[in-house]
Amino acid sequence: VRVAGTTESVNFNRIPEPNEIQLDPNAAYVHLTSNNTIFGTQWKSFPKTGNVPLIGDMSSDILSRRFDVSQFVMVYAGAQKNLGPAGVVVVILREDLIAKGRADIPAIMKYSTHAENDSLYNTPPTYTIYLVKLVLEWVKGLGGLAAVEKRNEEKGKLLYGTIDGQGGFYKGTADPKSRSLMNVTFRLPSEELEAKFITEAQAAGFGGLKGHRSVGGIRVSMYNALEPAGIMALTDFMKEFAKKNG
Amino acid sequence: VRVAGTTESVNFNRIPEPNEIQLDPNAAYVHLTSNNTIFGTQWKSFPKTGNVPLIGDMSSDILSRRFDVSQFVMVYAGAQKNLGPAGVVVVILREDLIAKGRADIPAIMKYSTHAENDSLYNTPPTYTIYLVKLVLEWVKGLGGLAAVEKRNEEKGKLLYGTIDGQGGFYKGTADPKSRSLMNVTFRLPSEELEAKFITEAQAAGFGGLKGHRSVGGIRVSMYNALEPAGIMALTDFMKEFAKKNG
Numbered sequence: 001v002r003v004a005g006t007t008e009s010v011n012f013n014r015i016p017e018p019n020e021i022q023l024d025p026n027a028a029y030v031h032l033t034s035n036n037t038i039f040g041t042q043w044k045s046f047p048k049t050g051n052v053p054l055i056g057d058m059s060s061d062i063l064s065r066r067f068d069v070s071q072f073v074m075v076y077a078g079a080q081k082n083l084g085p086a087g088v089v090v091v092i093l094r095e096d097l098i099a100k101g102r103a104d105i106p107a108i109m110k111y112s113t114h115a116e117n118d119s120l121y122n123t124p125p126t127y128t129i130y131l132v133k134l135v136l137e138w139v140k141g142l143g144g145l146a147a148v149e150k151r152n153e154e155k156g157k158l159l160y161g162t163i164d165g166q167g168g169f170y171k172g173t174a175d176p177k178s179r180s181l182m183n184v185t186f187r188l189p190s191e192e193l194e195a196k197f198i199t200e201a202q203a204a205g206f207g208g209l210k211g212h213r214s215v216g217g218i219r220v221s222m223y224n225a226l227e228p229a230g231i232m233a234l235t236d237f238m239k240e241f242a243k244k245n246g
Numbered sequence: 247v248r249v250a251g252t253t254e255s256v257n258f259n260r261i262p263e264p265n266e267i268q269l270d271p272n273a274a275y276v277h278l279t280s281n282n283t284i285f286g287t288q289w290k291s292f293p294k295t296g297n298v299p300l301i302g303d304m305s306s307d308i309l310s311r312r313f314d315v316s317q318f319v320m321v322y323a324g325a326q327k328n329l330g331p332a333g334v335v336v337v338i339l340r341e342d343l344i345a346k347g348r349a350d351i352p353a354i355m356k357y358s359t360h361a362e363n364d365s366l367y368n369t370p371p372t373y374t375i376y377l378v379k380l381v382l383e384w385v386k387g388l389g390g391l392a393a394v395e396k397r398n399e400e401k402g403k404l405l406y407g408t409i410d411g412q413g414g415f416y417k418g419t420a421d422p423k424s425r426s427l428m429n430v431t432f433r434l435p436s437e438e439l440e441a442k443f444i445t446e447a448q449a450a451g452f453g454g455l456k457g458h459r460s461v462g463g464i465r466v467s468m469y470n471a472l473e474p475a476g477i478m479a480l481t482d483f484m485k486e487f488a489k490k491n492g
Contacts, residue, residue: 086370088333125374127331131373
């Protein structure tokens, strides 16, 4: 692996700028993860990689917004964020690449096996796939991907607006240009207040707000399934908490 | 692969007898599949393999009967027959074998990875696992594995009794000593009658009775979830059909 671009020096608090990405023109492919669930960053547009094929892991933000799939030779995504229950992976692969897969791996691991058998080589996780279908129908009912994108942008505007609007009590950890609409990370003035925030939020019905163990702080995950009303209620709680503890 | 025993010469219509199994004492392991879904045969007891470790694929009859797990160094089973929905596999592995796994395979494919991480190295198929829990509670509610075993034996007695009791109209394809309690395979006097049987059964509410495409005939799969009343109704239909067409 050759790292083409990284913001490690600033603790991954933003997505690399186009001029920070050094592609090897002979690379077999370049890989990115479209949304970082831990640091709360997200690629807003994808880098132009010219002749170097681009592969994207979109596990944590597929189906959250529109994007031009033709920029990628391959997109893969575990279903467990926006698509359905854990246990199924969606793979979009440019057809000519199927034949380029390694031959020396087990049949079940080859994309060619699944492509040739219409994804029915083995017994697939049928019930999970059925649930993905229900989720896709739900998205259609909301008005399709464009409507979901708008819904996510509104949730983001509300939550980031609340973070920024309490006189510095909350501090978003991601650079504003790289802020994720899926995972929102921020800090409070002290770790004691963060612990208090998490406890009181839990008591008020807001669970799972503890930041990833590797970074601490607060993390609000707001995948498609989270209704805007949930963010509305949370931001009310946040304003109240800031007022009392600021 | 070295074949230690086979009944291919009789079209796999029975399980090999103990004296037909020729073990290589130096084999790393010997593998068997406890139930054959296509030919409708099932190991009633497992061969004594001495120092040669025994590994069993029990995908299609795990949780259908009691067995002495200590005969095996490893048992694995896809959930999709008796345990729950497709998409999860149960592995029972003797602890000292974990370390003997190949080192040159991806981390996710190593049993050691999953053993060391309490099966939580990756996001497991949570909802599917939850459904397996519900199935296990259902089995408990029926009276546990002993009760399920008895229930399956009674279903088998009823169905095989009906096959054998219509004056030869139905012919079980598996040797009586090897008859599976999960998949019951039989033929009718002609392929025309088999087609008629399948059509009329379907109309009467009995679906999925067509034998596996590689063998033809009729196959009744009666995994745990099939209530005895279902077999009762099917045997009534079979008696009636034999009377009319015999």
